[in-house]
Amino acid sequence: xxxxxxxxxxxxxxxxxxxxxxxKTFAGRYLxxxxxxxxxxxxxxxxxxxxxxxxxLIAISDENVRATxxxxxxxxxxxxxxxxxxxxxxxxxxxxxxxxxxxAVQAAANGTGKWERVFxxxxxxxxxxxxxxxxxxxxxxxxxxxxxxxxxQGQAIMGAVGAALAGFLLPLxxxxxxxxxxxxxxxxxxxxxFVPGILKARTGxxxxxxxxxxxxxxxxxxxxxxxxxGVQDPERSDAISKPVDDSAQLTHLLGFVGPSLRVxxxxxxxxxxxxxxxxxxxxxxxxxxxRAVGLNPEASRTAGIGVGSTYALVMTVAGALAGLGGATxxxxxxxxxxxAVIGSVGFDGLLVGLLGRAKPWGVFFAALxxxxxxxxxxxxxxxxxxxxxxxxxxQALIVIFVAAPALVKTVFRLKPAKVSxxxxxxxxxx
Amino acid sequence: MANDDISLTVEPGEIHALLGENxxxxxTLMNVLYGLLQxxxxxxxxxxxxxxxxxxxxxxxxxxGMVHQHFMLVPVFTVAENVMLxxxxxxxxxxxxxxxxxxxxxxREVSDRYRLAVDPDRTVxxxxxxxxxxxEIVKALTRDVxxxxxxxxxxxxxxxxTADLLxxxxxxxxxxxxxxxxxxKLKEVQAIADRITVIRRGRTVGTAAPDTSEEELASLxxxxxxxxxxxKGAAEAGAPVLEVAGLAVNDDRGHRAVDGVDLxxxxxxxxxxxxxxxxxxxxxxxxxxxxRPVVAGSTxxxxxxxxxxxxxxxxxxGVGYVPEDRSVDGLVKDFTVAENxxxxxxxxxxxxTRWVIRPDAIAESARARVEQFDVRxxxxxQAAVGTLSGGxxxxxxxxxxxxxxxxxxxxxxxxxxxxxxxIEFIHRQIVHERTEGTAVxxxxxxxxxVLALADRIAVMYRGRVIAVVSPDTPREExxxxxxxxxxxxxGTAKDGQSDD
Numbered sequence: 001x002x003x004x005x006x007x008x009x010x011x012x013x014x015x016x017x018x019x020x021x022x023x024k025t026f027a028g029r030y031l032x033x034x035x036x037x038x039x040x041x042x043x044x045x046x047x048x049x050x051x052x053x054x055x056x057l058i059a060i061s062d063e064n065v066r067a068t069x070x071x072x073x074x075x076x077x078x079x080x081x082x083x084x085x086x087x088x089x090x091x092x093x094x095x096x097x098x099x100x101x102x103x104a105v106q107a108a109a110n111g112t113g114k115w116e117r118v119f120x121x122x123x124x125x126x127x128x129x130x131x132x133x134x135x136x137x138x139x140x141x142x143x144x145x146x147x148x149x150x151x152x153q154g155q156a157i158m159g160a161v162g163a164a165l166a167g168f169l170l171p172l173x174x175x176x177x178x179x180x181x182x183x184x185x186x187x188x189x190x191x192x193x194f195v196p197g198i199l200k201a202r203t204g205x206x207x208x209x210x211x212x213x214x215x216x217x218x219x220x221x222x223x224x225x226x227x228x229x230g231v232q233d234p235e236r237s238d239a240i241s242k243p244v245d246d247s248a249q250l251t252h253l254l255g256f257v258g259p260s261l262r263v264x265x266x267x268x269x270x271x272x273x274x275x276x277x278x279x280x281x282x283x284x285x286x287x288x289x290x291r292a293v294g295l296n297p298e299a300s301r302t303a304g305i306g307v308g309s310t311y312a313l314v315m316t317v318a319g320a321l322a323g324l325g326g327a328t329x330x331x332x333x334x335x336x337x338x339x340a341v342i343g344s345v346g347f348d349g350l351l352v353g354l355l356g357r358a359k360p361w362g363v364f365f366a367a368l369x370x371x372x373x374x375x376x377x378x379x380x381x382x383x384x385x386x387x388x389x390x391x392x393x394x395q396a397l398i399v400i401f402v403a404a405p406a407l408v409k410t411v412f413r414l415k416p417a418k419v420s421x422x423x424x425x426x427x428x429x430x
Numbered sequence: 431m432a433n434d435d436i437s438l439t440v441e442p443g444e445i446h447a448l449l450g451e452n453x454x455x456x457x458t459l460m461n462v463l464y465g466l467l468q469x470x471x472x473x474x475x476x477x478x479x480x481x482x483x484x485x486x487x488x489x490x491x492x493x494x495g496m497v498h499q500h501f502m503l504v505p506v507f508t509v510a511e512n513v514m515l516x517x518x519x520x521x522x523x524x525x526x527x528x529x530x531x532x533x534x535x536x537x538r539e540v541s542d543r544y545r546l547a548v549d550p551d552r553t554v555x556x557x558x559x560x561x562x563x564x565x566e567i568v569k570a571l572t573r574d575v576x577x578x579x580x581x582x583x584x585x586x587x588x589x590x591x592t593a594d595l596l597x598x599x600x601x602x603x604x605x606x607x608x609x610x611x612x613x614x615k616l617k618e619v620q621a622i623a624d625r626i627t628v629i630r631r632g633r634t635v636g637t638a639a640p641d642t643s644e645e646e647l648a649s650l651x652x653x654x655x656x657x658x659x660x661x662k663g664a665a666e667a668g669a670p671v672l673e674v675a676g677l678a679v680n681d682d683r684g685h686r687a688v689d690g691v692d693l694x695x696x697x698x699x700x701x702x703x704x705x706x707x708x709x710x711x712x713x714x715x716x717x718x719x720x721x722r723p724v725v726a727g728s729t730x731x732x733x734x735x736x737x738x739x740x741x742x743x744x745x746x747x748g749v750g751y752v753p754e755d756r757s758v759d760g761l762v763k764d765f766t767v768a769e770n771x772x773x774x775x776x777x778x779x780x781x782x783t784r785w786v787i788r789p790d791a792i793a794e795s796a797r798a799r800v801e802q803f804d805v806r807x808x809x810x811x812q813a814a815v816g817t818l819s820g821g822x823x824x825x826x827x828x829x830x831x832x833x834x835x836x837x838x839x840x841x842x843x844x845x846x847x848x849x850x851x852x853i854e855f856i857h858r859q860i861v862h863e864r865t866e867g868t869a870v871x872x873x874x875x876x877x878x879x880v881l882a883l884a885d886r887i888a889v890m891y892r893g894r895v896i897a898v899v900s901p902d903t904p905r906e907e908x909x910x911x912x913x914x915x916x917x918x919x920x921g922t923a924k925d926g927q928s929d930d
Contacts, residue, residue, distance in 0.1 A: 282789075292769075299759050301759075306742070
């Protein structure tokens with residue numbers, strides 16, 4: 001019955017869409033398309049909605065604003081004007097910290113400020129975005145193959161470990177050293193992805209369980225490794241590894257403008273890899289198999305595609321992508337391994353992958369957005385005194401709204417899209 | 431739009447057949463009556479009074495009951511427990527013990543009154559399909575409904591079970607109940623209906639009397655006259671292509687589903703496998719295709735053993751395969767028509783290599799095949815296959831399998847859920863392929879389809895081929911075979927049925 005009713009419900013929905021007369025003007029058609037619940041609109045509205053709720057949180061978490069609520073009914077104006085000041089200031093700092101600070105531009109143009117300060121926000125955004133794009137891809141690619149890769153964090157940790165070891169253990173010439181370290185990082189991450197992949201293929205062990213467990217293994221392996229002789233920095237007593245050799249550090253792209261501009265080759269690697277994954281999905285034989293298996297493993301098996309080997313390969317490639325993400329951190333910004341060297345870039349990758357709707361360039365833009373929130377959040381914290389955790393809340397809200405398109409559609413009263421694919425995309429795989 | 435301005439009137443004590451192709455809107459209409467869908471326009475009158483039905487509860491209150499195509503029973507519950515589910519009676523006041531005794535009594539009463547022969551204490555999963563269906567009917571009748579909707583009730587039944595069901599329907603009718611009988615099988619309609627309403631593309635296209643001829647009903651359904659029989663010459667059987675010997679295969683639960691099957695399919699003939707669904711046909715075909723492990727026995731293709739080969743090896747050896755469940759096993763619904771047309775050959779020339787695929791070559795070939803196989807979609811083949819109708823989806827699979835040279839063509843339920851026009855087309859393609867010298871193995875639970883296409887018919891029952899007969903064998907005899915009654919055992923036929 002369920003089958004039947006859904007089928008007929010779809011028919012009815014399709015019929016409903018057909019009923020509407022097509023708008024005559026171009027603008028009319030454009031607006032209809034925009035306000036139909038397509039993926040782009042929902043994403044933009046989800047970001048908007050998250051910022052609105054974030055604004056409410058900023059307002060009510062402020063002591064001065066809360067003080068005005070005691071006399072809200074006698075002078076409500078105070079409450080609103082204070083709230084507005086607080087929220088607009090916070091979001092202004094968010095913008096200045098992630099994109100550009102107009103006063104810095106003016107100062108640089110007048111000759112009173114340094115150009116370094118103009119490029120600093122965008123440099124920070126790109127610095128944060130590069131590993132996020134790679135870990136986001138690691139989740140997205142597996143997702144397209146029908147797998148929930150919760151192990152991005154562990155794979156990224158192993159990638160960082162591999163890159164760091166190659167970075168300070170192998171005495172290699174400039175140029176080659178960098179490439180080798182990246183490859184070793186990808187290989188470590190790939191191996192960490194291969195394990196759940198082959199377990200799924202051979203035994204049917206669910207990848208969600210195995211990857212979560214492997215995250216812990218990787219984390220504690222890292223904790224053990226960095227206090228071992230030959231790895232730990234001999235000049236330090238705390239748990240930190242030797243720094244990666246200069247020859248294996250990712251070049252700072254804007255180093256000539258100023259030393260604080262951290263943006264490095266990592267973002268170039270990320271863009272190249274995004275392009276490569278986009279090509280892989282669309283044009284390669286493996287990409288065809290991956291998509292087919294991800295959408296319908298039974299039909300793929302019936303058509304002679306090796307579903308198990310595809311799973312194993314997908315997880316290996318996804319792990320390698322996550323490993324590259326970890327590698328760019330340790331070779332770009334962190335330089336030494338510590339227990340928290342990659343932060344939560346693996347887990348954030350899941351959010352980025354979902355927000356990017358598991359499409360390579362979508363993931364890239366989602367990574368830019370998350371990178372910008374991260375960079376802007378730092379400034380917001382120091383200038384407006386708003387905790388960085390709020391950024392985490394906003395990021396999570398965005399993803400919740402994206403993952404629950406029905407909610408956004410209801411809030412904004414969007415028309416049902418004929419082919420939305422939102423809900424199905426997010427809910428399948430389990 | 432699934433239903434567009436449909437009017438339907440059912441008189442008391444009438445069996446009203448609702449006839450239409452799959453996708454014509456029959457089920458939608460009934461789901462509206464049963465409250466599962468809401469109408470955009472129009473109204474429902476019960477006893478001349480308008481009612482508003484928001485869900486199954488309202489429908490039952492208005493005296494409308496429904497037996498779904500897929501049964502809504504809890505397999506591990508007994509018949510009585512299933513019947514009381516949703517209308518539980520309790521004793522012991524606020525404590526609320528389930529009153530099983532009353533439920534059992536009720537089942538027994540209803541079962542006796544309408545001669546349904548349902549035992550309230552049996553566990554549902556142990557009952558044959560036909561009896562499970564009667565449990566559904568009991569369930570509806572205990573809710574005191576006056577109108578019973580039966581949605582494709584005979585799709586899962588043997589000919590004998592179908593005859594029993596028709597008898598029950600007559601009993602119900604005699605007791606004053608009205609029945610809406612949804613089907614696309616013309617013979618049943620003629621046998622039982624008092625009136626026939628034909629639906630096509632969501633519209634009522636006519637009301638007919640039961641003595642209307644099959645051809646007339648079919649053309650009403652499809653909107654033009656259809657060839658019900660496929661024109662084909664005599665088979666010129668050549669050398670054996672597929673040989674299956676002593677094959678034993680287990681089903682998903684580890685029970686023996688195929689139990690020592692021997693079969694030979696020759697070049698240039700259609701071997702049809704008749705049988706009620708669930709007698710091992712699915713597992714047999716999956717084993718031949720390398721999709722299911724084989725417990726014992728052997729399969730050979732042109733003398734070469736195929737056991738242990740991967741599905742891809744078997745396909746590439748020249749086997750074409752139309753799987754039973756097209757939406758699960760046959761197509762990737764979110765892929766385009768073009769992509770689905772190369773689902774098993776995407777990495778062979780000219781469509782691709784070990785490393786890359788060539789979207790241009792895939793698109794070009796799609797354009798040609800969409801036209802050749804009359805797939806109704808946009809000509810470029812770039813629409814997602816899931817947006818096509820069932821018949822056109824099936825044509826995509828057939829087109830895919832017929833676009834490479836074949837030695838053996840295996841088709842499982844090739845026309846299930848397919849409109850009459852597409853059935854005709856697919857049948858002609860199969861016969862054409864046979865005439866070209868391909869060996870064809872056809873599995874169908876529609877006896878008419880097997881009769882129309884096969885040159886020899888193997889009847890499967892409980893995992894065995896119990897007889898191989900010629901298509902000239904009378905329907906009734908094959909029907910008995912499908913129920914497991916061989917000619918030697920014909921005398922005990924009745925017993926075999928009842929404790930089935």
